[in-house]
Structures are given as structure tokens and as C-alpha cells.
Amino acid sequence: MHREQPSHGLSPRSAARAAPSGATVGWMDAPILPRQARMTDLEARYGRTRSWSRRERILGIAAGVAVLVVATLWVWWVGTDPSRTSLQTRDIGFSIVDDTTVEVIFEVSVDAGTEVSCAVQALNPAYGVVGWLELDLPPAEGFTSTHRVEVRTSEPATTGLVSECWLS
Numbered sequence: 001m002h003r004e005q006p007s008h009g010l011s012p013r014s015a016a017r018a019a020p021s022g023a024t025v026g027w028m029d030a031p032i033l034p035r036q037a038r039m040t041d042l043e044a045r046y047g048r049t050r051s052w053s054r055r056e057r058i059l060g061i062a063a064g065v066a067v068l069v070v071a072t073l074w075v076w077w078v079g080t081d082p083s084r085t086s087l088q089t090r091d092i093g094f095s096i097v098d099d100t101t102v103e104v105i106f107e108v109s110v111d112a113g114t115e116v117s118c119a120v121q122a123l124n125p126a127y128g129v130v131g132w133l134e135l136d137l138p139p140a141e142g143f144t145s146t147h148r149v150e151v152r153t154s155e156p157a158t159t160g161l162v163s164e165c166w167l168s
Helices: 012-018 035-046 054-079
Strands: 088-098 101-109 116-123 129-137 144-152 159-167
Touching (some): 101 159, 129 144
Antiparallel strands (some): 101 144
16 A cells, blocks of 8 residues: 655654644554554465464473573583593794704693604795794603794795694
8 A cells, every 4th residue: 555745845753843742654554563463464465473382381491491502511521521631732932044944942731641743844935834844852851841943944044933743
């Protein structure tokens, strides 16, 4: 249904502001129906959705609680697993030996006697990798051990550092 524009040249919104209360002006003045009337109209058009039974609600809540309990137990189990070994690395420094070699000094902190492998890299000014060395470190006698390695490069490097370490 199309309503006519006001004859005095105002837009429907402007006319609605200017019109006395109770006057019908344009599409914005459609009557506001109570919620029950709107729902009945929608239900007549699209049909009513089936409401959840008490049994379905209880099953849904129980399933949600079960999922939450399982997720919480899994997070606790993973976080407190005593068999997991903590491994940390720290770059101490580097020195450019020549155009094709960088010396990297780093620390590895892990339980004594644990075998560790590390990847050490050399980077150019654009942060491109120009040297890479993977090495197996001997089991350390203490928790923290310091290592000094030379990395060969394909072009002059500006820095050297530990890329990553893992348990071997």
C-alpha cells in the first residue's frame, strides 16, 4: 500500500515533525502494534515455532555442563602434566666474524641431562635469513647452559640469534 506524499512539499520525516499529533503523514506514521498483535501476525504468516519441552531443556543444560566439565578437566590435565619439561632460550649476543660467518651466544634452560636441539639463524638488514644451523646440544649438567656457535652465511649478516629449540 502506497501513501501519498504531503501536498505541501515537505519530506515525510519533516512533515511528521511539523504535523499536529494524531495526524497521519507518510510511511513513518504506521501504527505501532502491541507485541502480542505483531507476534500473532508473524505466526499467521510463517507459523509458530515449537517450544522446547522440559525434558529437552534439562538435556540441553546437562550437555552444556558436561562439555564445560570435560573442557575444564582437559585444561587442568594439560597444565599440570608433570612429564612436560620446561624449555627456555635466551639470546646473549652475537658477533660478526667476517662476511660469511656470525658467532651466536645463547643460553638454554632445561632440566639437567635433557637432550636438546636448536636452530640458530643469521639475518641480513632486511631480516632475511642468510644463514641457518641446526645442532644437537649435549645434555647439560645444570639447569642453564651457555652455548657459542658459528653460523656460515651466504651474504653479510647483521645479526645472529636462536630461532627455536626443541627436545630431542
